Amino acid sequence: MTLDILAYAAFFLSMALTYAIICLGLNVQWGMTGLFNVGIAAFVAVGAYTSALLTTPPSPDRFGGFELPIFVGWLGAAITSGLLSWAVGALTIRLRSDYLAIATFGIAVTVQLCMLNLQPITGGAFGIGFIPRPFAVLQENALLFSLANFAVMAVVVLALYLALEHLAKSPWGRVLRAIREDEMAAQALGKGPIRFRLQAFTLGGAIMGLAGAAQAHFIGFIAPDNYMPILTFQVWAMLIVGGSGNNRGAIAGAILIWGLWALSAAAVSTFVPAEQQARAASLQIVAIGVGLCLMLLWRPRGLFGEVSPLTRLKSLRAAPSKE
Amino acid sequence: MNPQFIMDGLIAGAIIGLGAVGVTLTYSILRFSNFAHGELLSWGAYLALAVAGALGFLSAGLTKPIAPFSFGWALPISTVIAIGLTGLLALAVDALLFSSFRRRGSAIIIMVMASFGASLALRSLLEFLFTSRPAYFTKALQIAMKLGGGLRATPDQLLMLGVALVAVIIVHLLMTRTDIGRAMRAVSENPALASIAGIDVRRVIRTVWFLGAALACVAGIMSGLLIQIRPYLGHDLLLPLFAAAILGGIGSVPGAMLAGLIIGLCEALAVQAVGAEWRAAVSFVILIAVLLVRPRGLFGKAS
Numbered sequence: 103m104t105l106d107i108l109a110y111a112a113f114f115l116s117m118a119l120t121y122a123i124i125c126l127g128l129n130v131q132w133g134m135t136g137l138f139n140v141g142i143a144a145f146v147a148v149g150a151y152t153s154a155l156l157t158t159p160p161s162p163d164r165f166g167g168f169e170l171p172i173f174v175g176w177l178g179a180a181i182t183s184g185l186l187s188w189a190v191g192a193l194t195i196r197l198r199s200d201y202l203a204i205a206t207f208g209i210a211v212t213v214q215l216c217m218l219n220l221q222p223i224t225g226g227a228f229g230i231g232f233i234p235r236p237f238a239v240l241q242e243n244a245l246l247f248s249l250a251n252f253a254v255m256a257v258v259v260l261a262l263y264l265a266l267e268h269l270a271k272s273p274w275g276r277v278l279r280a281i282r283e284d285e286m287a288a289q290a291l292g293k294g295p296i297r298f299r300l301q302a303f304t305l306g307g308a309i310m311g312l313a314g315a316a317q318a319h320f321i322g323f324i325a326p327d328n329y330m331p332i333l334t335f336q337v338w339a340m341l342i343v344g345g346s347g348n349n350r351g352a353i354a355g356a357i358l359i360w361g362l363w364a365l366s367a368a369a370v371s372t373f374v375p376a377e378q379q380a381r382a383a384s385l386q387i388v389a390i391g392v393g394l395c396l397m398l399l400w401r402p403r404g405l406f407g408e409v410s411p412l413t414r415l416k417s418l419r420a421a422p423s424k425e
Numbered sequence: 426m427n428p429q430f431i432m433d434g435l436i437a438g439a440i441i442g443l444g445a446v447g448v449t450l451t452y453s454i455l456r457f458s459n460f461a462h463g464e465l466l467s468w469g470a471y472l473a474l475a476v477a478g479a480l481g482f483l484s485a486g487l488t489k490p491i492a493p494f495s496f497g498w499a500l501p502i503s504t505v506i507a508i509g510l511t512g513l514l515a516l517a518v519d520a521l522l523f524s525s526f527r528r529r530g531s532a533i534i535i536m537v538m539a540s541f542g543a544s545l546a547l548r549s550l551l552e553f554l555f556t557s558r559p560a561y562f563t564k565a566l567q568i569a570m571k572l573g574g575g576l577r578a579t580p581d582q583l584l585m586l587g588v589a590l591v592a593v594i595i596v597h598l599l600m601t602r603t604d605i606g607r608a609m610r611a612v613s614e615n616p617a618l619a620s621i622a623g624i625d626v627r628r629v630i631r632t633v634w635f636l637g638a639a640l641a642c643v644a645g646i647m648s649g650l651l652i653q654i655r656p657y658l659g660h661d662l663l664l665p666l667f668a669a670a671i672l673g674g675i676g677s678v679p680g681a682m683l684a685g686l687i688i689g690l691c692e693a694l695a696v697q698a699v700g701a702e703w704r705a706a707v708s709f710v711i712l713i714a715v716l717l718v719r720p721r722g723l724f725g726k727a728s
Contacts, residue, residue, distance in 0.1 A: 136532075136534065138534045138537055138538060140460070193713065193716055193717065194716060199533055200533065200534065200537050201716065203460075203534070204458055204671070205712065207460070207663070207664060208664055208708070208709040208712050208713070211705055212705075212709045215703065215706050218702070335541075335542075335545050338538070380552075380557065381553050381556060384550075384552035384557075385549070388545075388546045388549040390542075390545060391543065391545030391546030391547075392542070392546045393542075394542030394545070395543060398526075398542070399525060399526075399539075402531075402535065
């Protein structure tokens, strides 16, 4: 019994950590740079499908199935999603700030359409199965298998966290923060905001692609239903609750929101009669939407959010003048 | 090729155009792209459905179809009431959410994000209240009339095209000939200067919300009457709405309507040429093309 609980905990945490990876990617785009991405689901999906095509065994009814090692699939996923983000960013980052949001929304709709309709590549509505899972040899022993998978996720998240923390402290990260806080001043110091923003957007997209691949290999099966707009909302809620600009907050927010989501879903399925479950599930989504707005209104920096040096300075200066 | 796509495209385009006028007004005057605008279309349609249902309950005579249309007097009456209610909804969302961001001088992108959260909440609330099962204003079937040139249309469709035309003309006259219209254009040019010149900016903002919501309500009811009412009605139209607002040029009412018609026609053409499953990608392709070639749109001012 305790072993079952342990196995479930490992499964739950692994799933939460895949969201944490997406969240870290979004944090590079939003938290560090202030770029608004409404198409998270699309970048995750592109990563998942790329990796699936590269690593699955050949299948007669669709393209792909190259049986490459999982590692190559993950790398390919990060590269394709990165390229897609670069293309979207190159097109819109020099325009008004909300054109990027609109373009990413368009990407989400279009990728959804491609997943459903490009049957020879994506398998259509049925998706792709038989995606190789890491440590498949251990599959006999459920506990060992979940723990091994959890370890992989933990190592990936930890490595990403350390790399991103290092990046944030590097000159590159400082330029990004400078641009976010005061674009004009950064420009006056000779830092071209468009180039840095585009780099950050591409990096964030690549991380989301990697997350998609990690998730696909963890579950072993992907379908268009996994990448509905609700995924985008969930990840945003995770980052906003955890605190944008803070990598630890991004990871904590992912685990917290995924936990709340899983708990409330379990509550809905046990306490609500079957015919009312769809309605109860929509209330769950209302709660996410309202929560997102309340968080923006009351605590825009999240639970563990970074207090930017400029805001701190401004509030210090503003406080005495008010009295 | 079957010329019927022109009629289908005009009808879809009129719906998109009406919604896009609201998007372009909020964008140019409140200065953010409102992701919750699609939800105003869905709410407009459902509010009209609820009011029409209540009216039909009070008096069965109101549901008797007015020849040659498929609906009874309950629908026009409930449309007027629903326009008011949708306007109030938009004002309430503004008062609860967006006004406090404006007061604080938050970044534009925070407002965009809040609108994103609001759209999620509003849409799922509809799903909760009315379930995701499609609903209809009327169960009556209509026979399409021949219009010549291979075109066919039902009386409902022709009426809706007329309504859309009248609505756009009214908004255009309002923007160009009245005091509040001049005030709106002044705020969109320069809010600080406009308020110094004695324009009540808050009144302008309220007008924008009400106007945008009213048009969204009409568009939602059109879509509901001619196709069906679903909670995702507005969400599925959001990308075409944005594409039309940008193609027409932000701030241009005739531009948004014209761009809506262009997008509707392109969609209908694509349905015939490529297949209905790719319909939703049309607006994305147009959006990308506009951003590449002419980011300010057809009638937009260079920034």
